[in-house]
Amino acid sequence: xxxxxxxxxxxxxxxxxxxxxxxxxxxxxxxxxxxxxxxxxxxxxxxxxxxxxxxxxxxxxxxxxxxxxxxxxxxxxxxxxxxxxxxxxxxxxxxxxxxxxxxxxxxxxxxxxxxxxxxxxxxxxxxxxxxxxxxxxxxxxxxxxxxxxxxxxxxxxxxxxxxxxxxxxxxxxxxxxxxxxxxxxxxxxxxxxxxxxxxxxxxxxxxxxxxxxxxxxxxxxxxxxxxxxxxxxxxxxxxxxxxxxxxxxxxxxxxxxxxxxxxxxxxxxxxxxxxxxxxxxxxxxxxxxxxxxxxxxxxxxxxxxxxxxxxxx
Numbered sequence: 463x464x465x466x467x468x469x470x471x472x473x474x475x476x477x478x479x480x481x482x483x484x485x486x487x488x489x490x491x492x493x494x495x496x497x498x499x500x501x502x503x504x505x506x507x508x509x510x511x512x513x514x515x516x517x518x519x520x521x522x523x524x525x526x527x528x529x530x531x532x533x534x535x536x537x538x539x540x541x542x543x544x545x546x547x548x549x550x551x552x553x554x555x556x557x558x559x560x561x562x563x564x565x566x567x568x569x570x571x572x573x574x575x576x577x578x579x580x581x582x583x584x585x586x587x588x589x590x591x592x593x594x595x596x597x598x599x600x601x602x603x604x605x606x607x608x609x610x611x612x613x614x615x616x617x618x619x620x621x622x623x624x625x626x627x628x629x630x631x632x633x634x635x636x637x638x639x640x641x642x643x644x645x646x647x648x649x650x651x652x653x654x655x656x657x658x659x660x661x662x663x664x665x666x667x668x669x670x671x672x673x674x675x676x677x678x679x680x681x682x683x684x685x686x687x688x689x690x691x692x693x694x695x696x697x698x699x700x701x702x703x704x705x706x707x708x709x710x711x712x713x714x715x716x717x718x719x720x721x722x723x724x725x726x727x728x729x730x731x732x733x734x735x736x737x738x739x740x741x742x743x744x745x746x747x748x749x750x751x752x753x754x755x756x757x758x759x760x761x762x763x764x765x766x767x768x769x770x771x772x773x774x775x
Contacts, residue, residue, distance in 0.1 A: 486515030486607045488573040489543075489565060491558070493581045494521070497528045499536075501680040502577030505636035507538055510575040512604040516540040518569070520654055522561055524551035530651060537645040543654040552665040559588035560657035566593070566629065568655045573607070578633035578735070579679060590631040597631045598623060600735075602638035616731045617754035636679070637737035637758045671724070678727065681710035683740045686729055686756070689716035690745020690766065697722040700744060712736065712756075714746045730755035748773025 488510045493500040510517045519533045522545040534542050545561055562574055562585070574589060576582035578600045590597035602620075603611035609624040610632070678684065685704040691697040697717060704711045712734070713727040729736055731751040741759035746752060748764070748771055756762070764773045 486513055486573065487569070487571050488513050488515060488517045488575055489562070489569070489571040490517055490519045490539075491562060491574070491576040491582070491585065492519050492521045492529065492533055493577050493579060494523070494529045497525070499529060499532050500577070500579070500581070501641060501677075502579045502581070502636045503533075504536070504641035505639045506575055506577045506582075506634040507536060507642040508639040509601065509604055509632075509634040510573070511538040511642070513573055513575075513607050515572070515607075518543055518571070519649075520545065520562070520565060522547075522550040522553055522558060522654070524548045526550075531648075534648045534651060535644045535646070536649075537643050539645075539649045541649050542651045544651055545654040545656075547656070552668070554663055554665060555584040555588055556663050557657070558585045559592055561654065562589045563592045564655045564657050572628065573630045573632060575632045575634060578635050580734075582633045586631050586633050593629050593631065595627040595629050595631055596625065597633070598625060599633050600635050601632055602635050613754065616750040617757060618750065635735055637735055671726070675704060676708070676710045678710045678712055678729070678734050678736060681736070682738050683707050683709035683742075684712050684729075684736060684738045684756075684759075685709045685742045685744065686712035686714065686746060687717055687722070687744045688714040688746030688752075689720055689722075690747070691717060691722060692745075694722040703742075707740075709740070709742075710738075714749070714752045716749070717745075743773055746773055747771045748775070 490507055490510050493503045517538050518541045519539045520543045521530050521533055526544055526546050530542055530544055576586050587597055598610050601610040601612045611622050614621045685700050687697045687700050700711055712729040713723045715728055715730050718725045718728045731754040733755055735755050737758035739760045741756050741762045743764045
């Protein structure tokens with residue numbers, strides 16, 4: 463069944479009427495970095511808790527103890543499944559997907575949940591393919607255990623989807639859910655099952671750019687530049703402003719495509735989704751796909767010589 467209706471945006475909603483049943487149990491894949499739980503995980507946990515039933519958390523690492531201890535104290539976590547192996551030092555998406563599938567088979571989880579970050583977007587489609595189910599991406603609301611709300615068309619329309627798959631594979635837009643807090647008690651821990659077969663890919667190397675600035679995903683202040691900066695040299699004038707504000711630096715897709723900055727700074731539908739307290743947009747006209755990535759910012763300051771630029775609307 464397809465139903466089309468206008469919403470406040472104005473937009474329309476697309477509903478597929480399916481049914482599902484049975485008790486709910488969810489598995490949250492924990493994103494972590496430098497032995498700390500990523501903020502995206504805390505938001506995804508809140509969404510998982512809204513599904514009903516219990517929520518187990520899966521931590522995969524070569525040295526998971528500190529992350530496991532942090533996760534065990536989070537409100538809403540019923541138990542922590544620990545996957546400890548040297549293979550997980552650099553968690554490849556193929557390996558993580560196999561681990562998720564084996565864990566689901568052992569425990570019978572009805573929902574597999576991860577943040578809609580680069581981490582989750584790399585792993586969950588592979589997991590859904592292995593399970594032969596449709597992935598439900600970038601949800602912004604949980605209506606029920608089989609019904610979810612997600613933006614489409616760069617946020618210009620809202621789709622309400624209802625899945626008939628017995629196993630739901632879900633990624634969560636972090637800016638749509640508050641972060642989960644701590645519970646004051648430790649959830650029990652147990653070993654996660656080992657994948658029946660390891661992935662055919664292996665980690666070779668990575669080249670990381672270190673910065674003293676906040677992570678773009680979780681920064682409370684962001685200074686972002688667009689094609690209006692004219693050059694990479696001009697773009698880096700924003701660095702000093704960001705440093706004075708204690709802000710992260712972001713960019714529009716146009717600035718990235720022009721080669722001004724690395725694509726790790728891209729904000730938008732095909733980049734990072736952010737919702738800082740303050741978003742300063744310099745030389746950004748406001749393409750739909752960029753607005754989709756920062757429209758939930760509390761205060762938006764735009765600097766642009768075109769008064770008709772979409773970002774002012």
